[in-house]
Structure formats: C-alpha cells, structure tokens
Amino acid sequence: MATGSGESVPPHARIAADIKRRIADGRLRPGERVPSTRQLARDWNVALATAAKALTLLAREGVVVAEPRVGTVVAESRTRKVPRALSDDDLTRERIVRAAVEIADEEGLDELTMRGLATRLGVATMSLYRHVGGKDELVMLMVGAVIEDFPLPGGRPESWRAGLEISARTQWAAYRAHPWLAHTTSLTRPMPSPSLLEHTEWAMRALEGTGLDPVTKMYVHTLLFSYVQGIAVNLERERRARASTGMSADEWMDAQQPILRGFAESGDHPAFGTLIRELGDDFDLDLDRLFEFGLQPLLDGLATVIGSR
Template structure:
C-alpha cells in the first residue's frame, strides 16, 4: 500500500498549532508570516498562505492591520474547531455581515500578509462566519480585490480649497498617492499602467490631477499624458515595496544581506576596466549606496515637476520653450 503523504501546508500548520496549544505562542503573540514560513520551511509563498488560512479557519490566529498575524484570544472553554470548520469569532455572525466588513477584513489581511494571502475562505475565517457567507455580498476574489482597491483609494481626500498653482496641486496629488501605496504596499501589485482599474475613488485622484492642469490651454491628450506620467511615477516606485518583501521571503535574505552577497561580483565587474565611470562612482562610496524608496520618491518628484513646467508655461503663454518673448506657438491641428 502506498504511504499517505500529508500536504506540506498541513504539516507546517500542525507544527505552529502545537506551538500555540503548548503555550510557546500566547494570545497576541505574532506567528510566523507567510514570508517567514516560506523561509523557515523552504516552501513557496502560496503554500505559506495556505498554512495561515488553515490556522485562521481553526480560529487559532487572526490578522491585525499594521501588526500581522497573531495568536487569537480564546473564545471561551469551547474546544478548537477541527480543520476546515471555522470557529465563530466574538461578535461575529452571518446576520451582522456586510460588504464593508468583508472588504475591511480583506484589506487587513493584505496589509499584514500581502495580496496573495487574501481569499474568500480566509476572509470568512477572519470574520468568524461560514465559508460561503461572503459570497452573498461579493461574487469572488476578483470582485473583492476591486472593492478593496476602491476602498483604500478613498481613504485620503483632497482639500476643498486647493493650493494655488498647478505645480502645488500636482505635488499634493503625487504625495497623496504615494502615502496610499506606502500604507497599502499590495496596491501597486493589482493593476498595470495600460489597464487601469475602473474605480470611482481612483478617478478622484485623476480628477484632482486633471483639474490642476485645467485652464492652462493644454490639449486634452497632453493633459492625460501628464496625468498618466504622474501616476506612473508613483506606481513605478511603489511596486517595489511589496516586491522586496516577496524577494526576501523567496530568498531568505534581507535587502542588506542580498546586497552584501552581490559585492564580490560587482567588485569584479568594476575591476575589469570596462566600466570606468561605474567603478569611479562605486569607489566614491566607501560605505556603499543605500536605496530608500521614500527618499527616491521625494528626490525624483522635483525634477519631474521641473521638466513639466516649461510644457505648461508654453501652453499658457503661447510660446515655444526657449523661444524669445513675443514668438507665438503654432496652432495645433
């Protein structure tokens, strides 16, 4: 008879369960994240996600925003539910379930563990309701992700009295988008520049950017190009927030450890003589180069706006950039 092999995620879940039931992990203590599980047990992130989903179903752990997954407080003397049968959470019931609660729970999971950890089953376990209950309000994960994105894009609003000048408004729009992506690193993972999400709250940010340019005489296509450029700048940097976390989980190396591991190869390239400027720049940084995404965003925003200024001024004054005063811009069309 062939030996029955237990799926890896169930084996790992059993080990973490034993830590909880044995008292090594107490209520409120953090449990290994998906990335830590992937690194410690040498499994894929998808497997690690199944581990935490199974433990959430049993009511042993819960996701807390800005904290991660922690050991859940006991719900009384009732025994732990068997795998696959979620225990009712305190105050949670199908009668109290709403779309807003489902979306909020999904956002909390994504913030704590990444977008890959979000599932309809996991959300049900998080809320302590029957597995199929969320489907009465949300058709599936794809629909849920759209609702999550729309919710978080609506977390920050713009002032009713906007700052003067297109540049100040544009900068505020960029910093607002960056703050949202910083708060929810998974946000940059769910869409591409060429396929924007049709979300009302995302359009709020587009409306702010386009309104900043309105009245300056720019062609409609140029206004949209500038708006897309701004969004692309924020998105292009923000996408690396979650990717770095995924890379750390996959390799088991922090960003600093990975950089140190590449030092011999980079040193050899610099010493080859084929890249003299690169070698000189590296030699000028004896302590190395620290890449901080927040700094990079702030550093790049100024030259981006500087580069757009002549374009806007050209449309306003009717002159080509660099042309002498009094020289009109040729009409379009």
C-alpha cells in the first residue's frame, strides 16, 4: 500500500514500481497473476482508472502480459540467446513461415515485421526476400500453413448440414488457436489461398443435390464463413485491449458499472434498466458459448432456405 515518500511520483507510477519490486525480489514470478485492477484500486485507495493506468504502463514495458481467461500475469523473461546465423541452405520458406506464425501468435499480426522476423531467425533481413516477396505474401503463406493444421475430413459430407457444421467448427478451432487469423481475410476481397479454397470446395460438395442455384450456394457458404469470422475477430481484439489497458474483459466491465447503472436508473431506457436488474452479476460473455449458441439456429435458418428449394 502507498505510504511514506515518493508522493511527487504519480500514483500509477508508484503502483507500477511496487509491482516491479515484487517481481525483482521473487514475490511475483513469471506466469503468476498480478493484482487485478479492482484489487489495486482497493489496496492503494485510488480510482480504477489509475490502477488500470499502472497495469498499462507495465504492459507497455513488457513487464506483464494479458493471458486469456487468466488475467494479467508476469511476463516471461525477454532475454533470448542470440540465434546462430542460418546458412542459405538452412533458411527455408517453411521455417520463415512458422517463425512468423509464432510471432503473430505471441504478439499479434501488427507486431510482425520482416526485420523482427529476421532477428528471430538470426539472419539478415534481405535473406528473407529470397524466399518470400514481402509481408503480404508472407501473411498469405501463414494463413495457408495454419489452416492446413486443421484439415477437413476426406470424402464427401454425410449431409449438407453436417458438412457445413464441420466446416464452421474447423474454422473456429483455427481461429481459437491463432486469434490474428480472423483479421487476415475479407468477404469482399477473399484471399487466394489454396487452404481456404478447401473450405469452399467442402461446402460446395455438401450442398450438392440441394437444388440451390450457384449464387445461393455461395451466399450460404459466405454467410457461414462470416458468422464464424465475425465472432472470432473479437479474440484478437480482446488480446489487444488487454495489452493496452492491463484489464481483463471482466475488470473493464466492472469499471463501466457506474455508467451502466446510471443509464439503467435514468428511466430513459426502461427495457435496458429491467435487463440490468434481472441480469445482476450472472451474465458472462463467453465467445465459445456465443459461437455454440448461434451455430444451430443459423443452420436451422438455412434449412428453411434449402428445404424450400
């Protein structure tokens, strides 16, 4: 708790410094959860925003990282051994792509640069361009590589519904493993990736014999894809939000409660006010549950379209 000297130092900086001391003397170890925003606010008698600012400062310095479903934890040591320089024979496209996937998984796609990738591999940046044309081509190769790690079954789907459900669940699994993936593809400008095309091929095989015209088949496939992707984009958004604020989604929602209660009690939104009172503390927006909640009703809706044909 804040005491004694250092009152000229901003409160959030004093909180951050205290957490650093606890890490330095071993009271907090890599991977262990640091106090939450709410706990820091209570212990230091400061506003939630001040506590969140302290965690944000630590996150920017690489002292802590946000872990989904866990909270903010002490970061592993960033000290790395300098990798040995790879020869041209050692440096392959596959090795480059897998290293790039590792960076995107750990830090997000925005943090992936050709220079940073070269540093991880222990090569000169220009060496990468003998294998990939640039970041755009690299991202397409990354998408192909991770989609291939979640293959569709062989053969033909048992039914249109089973086939589309398999495709949706396979895509969701890939997005859960690689949250950046959902931000790489677009409905209006689809990526020409052979791995992604496998899902289109699978969907078209599933829809054979349904009597749907080609345009409707593509709409069915695109709708299902957009449903899965639309939820999945929030996986990476949450990771970014945790990194920038130092707050978990639950902690952020806790900080918004006074505002939400004000809306609910104002009388201007009576239905919303009733909802807030009825929900209490019972609602937890879980993206996996949301995916499951919507998938079957979506397929039920498509059944009415396909049955009418």
